[in-house]
Amino acid sequence: MSGNILKGVPPHAGSTAYINARIVDPVADSEYTGAVLISDGKIADFGPSLFASGAPYGIQSVDCGGLYLAPGIVDARVHTGEPGEEHKETLASAAVAAAAGGITSMVLLPDNEPPFDDASLIEFVARRARQIRLVNMYAYGALTVGLEGKELAEIGLLAEAGAVAFTDADHTVGSAQVLRRALYYAKAFDALIVHLPQEPTLSGGQMTSGEMATRLGLSGSPPLAEVMTVERDIRLVEMTGGRLHLSKISTAESVTVIAAAKARGINITCDTAPPYFALNDLAVGDYRTFGKLVPPLRSEKDRRAVVDGLRDGTIDAIVSDHRPQDQDSKRVPFAQALPGGIGLETLLPVSLELVHNREISLPKLFQRVSTAPARLFGLPGGKLAKGAPADLIVFDVDTAWQIDRADFWSKTKNSPFDERPVQGRVMATIVGGRPIYCDERFATAATAV
């Protein structure tokens, strides 16, 4: 992409004003033209009347020229290859891709080699984040030892080391007993458990069941594999009072069941990822392995329901579900291909389709990609507030461009959105007041900082 990673910029000191911006305030659910003042890496002030007659002398100012400014994206589901498969993605290459994608904080899944079921790995991630010094990086702890769904991992010790939530990543805890105990035990630490609801014995298929799978001769995973686990998990939350967040909701029935549970007052939250509201199972036609994901891409009816769930708030958050796979993992027959797609650099432009299609407002979109995940995972960003960290992005919503895998900063190129025409892109990413990424068309303004 036509942007630059700004690695050498020192920690921000003093004050900078971003003026003449269309400010997206997800907490206030509003959008207006105004300014944001950053001091010592934090938001010092913001609003429509701030610097309306120009920034005072002595404060550096950046004229956004009417571009949008919003809290940076908080991506709660990112897998990298470090440690274990650094040829696919390192923490450093993922951080660069995140910066280019407008993501200021990301939470790393624990399904690496070795899995994050030991406190030292949580500390390893924190140390690498300090060395890389681009976006904020947090880590999940494993929910069970080896992500095997059998014995509880050391949830307390992992939390003490900095794990922000607990999950077995793309492994579903098949045993209701194990998940029940995990939900009970985690209450002692007020820990959030994140779970992928897919009944394992029904989820062995290569794609979602239906006409497409039948035509292609690929084994299918029925959509009900999801809703039956969602229903089970809701009952376990009711029983235990634990904190559970369901990840990657992909079917219409799951959305209905979660909406009903929320209406009953059950404390449960969920997210989805762009493939599930922007693609359907036609995307795997002709055996396109970039479209092989967990859970599998569903029908158009399911996709519509996920959009509706995002609009009405049944689905709280959007995650990228970034999962790099190299050519050796994807240029093989469909059944042998490893699942997963990269998503850090496409999360914003693909999500903006919801805005362009008038499904959701910009402030609501930033509630889903920024405010809600920050709140759920207890992270500092995700909002415009005095004293909050100045994790911000400047972006444009109109520029039309085509996603091209050759332009990705990620080490691997396996995007299910390759070649998709989109609108809108990140112009600058600011973490702790410090610009870390800048599009060429915005460079003159940002380098004045």
Added chain:
Amino acid sequence: MTKNRKGVPRLPHLLGIEGLSPEAISGLLDLSESYIDQNRSIDKRRDLLSGRTVINLFFENSTRTRTSFEVAAKRLGADVINMDVATSSVRKGETLLDTAMTLNAMRPDAIVVRHSESGAVNLLSQKVNCSVINGGDGQHEHPTQALLDALTIRRRRGSLEGLLVAICGDIMHSRVARSNIHLLQIMGARVRVVGPPTLMPTEIERMGVEVHYNMRTGLADVDIVMMLRLQTERMQGTFVPSISEYFHFFGLDHEKLKVAKPDALIMHPGPMNRGVEIDSEVADDLDRSVIHEQVENGVAVRMACLEALIGGRRNAIGAVA
């Protein structure tokens, strides 16, 4: 420019039946007819493909299909190489595409591929610059089987138009069923699929077929009964409870056949499991079973496919051969 015979469809690859036009299918069947006579004469060999190289690349065990392709290519004068995967470097971890590229570098004119994964042949065809014939990929397609079945029916009944065909047994795992469903419907036949619900793929009715879970209604008034092989590894456990139960309800015998048209033909792609999906008396009934004609017609159909793909002076990518 080309020495195409009149009416021979020109195809770069034969990856599946889905998407072929009725004209292309009729053209291939017409061409096949002309080879049946050649195959029955004493001198069976022509030099149409002399100098051409055909590689049989079989990742899955097969005796019948591979032999049929080998005989077909040799009768047209081509040089045939059989790649025995059991002893090849594929077993040493070489990927499908590496194997494809390696063979491609030896400049064959056609590669016939069978693979246990659906879509593997499509993938391979994208990476080579010779013609690729799908010899069966996973549970996806087996186009030459559907063509030889169509030729067999056409020779017996004159046309496929308006016939009622029942495909019976393990539909879910069958590439033969999928290719036949496409071909029969393209040519104007009506198709029923008959079998236990556990062996029926999801939303198969959206491929335009009628679904039956018992042989009594499924075979009623049909012109053609196509039996499918039941893979023995699927006969115990969660698909069907036992061989004897399967044969009792879904095995073809004279009793179940009574509801079909009196002159209904019986077909099977082979190899048969006698006493599992088909009773020996029915299989060997010379008045009705056309199972051996299917095998004979298979060679003719494969000769026609080879001619359509590499019989001209240009190969699949347009280079002058």
